[in-house]
Amino acid sequence: MASWDAVLFDCDGVLVDSEVVGLEESARFLRDRGFSFSAEEIIRRYTGKRDDRFREELVQDYADVLGRAPDEEESEALFEGMIAARRAAKHTMQAVPGAAQSVRAAIAADCRVAVASSSKQAFLDSKVERFGLKPLFGEHVYSADIVSQGKPAPDIFLYAADRLGTDPASCLVIEDSVYGVEAALAAGMQAFGFTGGGHCFGGHGDRLLAVGAAKVLPSHAALQQELTP
Structure with missing residues (x-):
C-alpha cells in the first residue's frame, strides 16, 4: 500500500x-425549457462544480438553446428552478454504502482526514451531520x-491540506468527478476515482482515468482494501 x-x-x-x-427531475425541468440533455449528460457537464461555475455554464448552454443570451431574469429562473428540482427530492438522499467505514479505515491507517467539497458550507455541514460523519471529521x-x-x-x-498540516504531495484525494480529479492533480496530490455513487453511468470511470486518476474504485469496500496496511 502507498503511504499517505x-x-x-x-x-x-x-x-x-x-x-x-x-437527477431525472432536473433533466425533465431542462427538457421542458428546450434542452435535450439526458440525466447522464447533466452529470457529465456539471457534476463537481461550485455553484458559480455551474450557473455560468448552465446559462451558456441556455444561450445555445435560445439562440441568444438569456437576460438576468431568465438566467436566474433557470438556475433556481433546476436547483429546486434537485432539492425537492432531498428526503431520498442516502449515504454511499460503506462511506463511514472508509473514513475509519483511513484513520486506522494513521491518516488525517478531511472533507473537501464544492457544496455550499451549510448544505455540506447538514449532510455530514445527517449521516453521522461529523465525529469522524471534526x-x-x-x-x-x-x-x-x-x-x-x-x-x-x-486549503484542506494546509488546515490538516500536511504536505499536498502526501495527500490522497477520493473523487467522483472529472473536475475533482483535475483539482487534486493541480494541487500536486494523488487522486483515486470513485464510481460507487448512483450517478456513475457507463464510461464514468474511464473519464476519471482519462484526466489522471491513478485508479478507479467501484465501491467503498475496494477503497478500504487500498487503505488497509
Whole structure:
C-alpha cells in the first residue's frame, strides 16, 4: 500500500449519494425549457462544480438553446428552478454504502482526514451531520465557499491540506468527478476515482482515468482494501 499522511474525501457522490437525487427531475425541468440533455449528460457537464461555475455554464448552454443570451431574469429562473428540482427530492438522499467505514479505515491507517467539497458550507455541514460523519471529521469539513476558485482549481484541496498540516504531495484525494480529479492533480496530490455513487453511468470511470486518476474504485469496500496496511 502507498503511504499517505492524509485522505481528502469529496462529499457528494463519494460519502453521500446526493448527485443522483432529483437527477431525472432536473433533466425533465431542462427538457421542458428546450434542452435535450439526458440525466447522464447533466452529470457529465456539471457534476463537481461550485455553484458559480455551474450557473455560468448552465446559462451558456441556455444561450445555445435560445439562440441568444438569456437576460438576468431568465438566467436566474433557470438556475433556481433546476436547483429546486434537485432539492425537492432531498428526503431520498442516502449515504454511499460503506462511506463511514472508509473514513475509519483511513484513520486506522494513521491518516488525517478531511472533507473537501464544492457544496455550499451549510448544505455540506447538514449532510455530514445527517449521516453521522461529523465525529469522524471534526472541524475538517471544508466547502469551496471559503476559497477563491472552485474545482477544477486546486484551491479547496490546498486549503484542506494546509488546515490538516500536511504536505499536498502526501495527500490522497477520493473523487467522483472529472473536475475533482483535475483539482487534486493541480494541487500536486494523488487522486483515486470513485464510481460507487448512483450517478456513475457507463464510461464514468474511464473519464476519471482519462484526466489522471491513478485508479478507479467501484465501491467503498475496494477503497478500504487500498487503505488497509
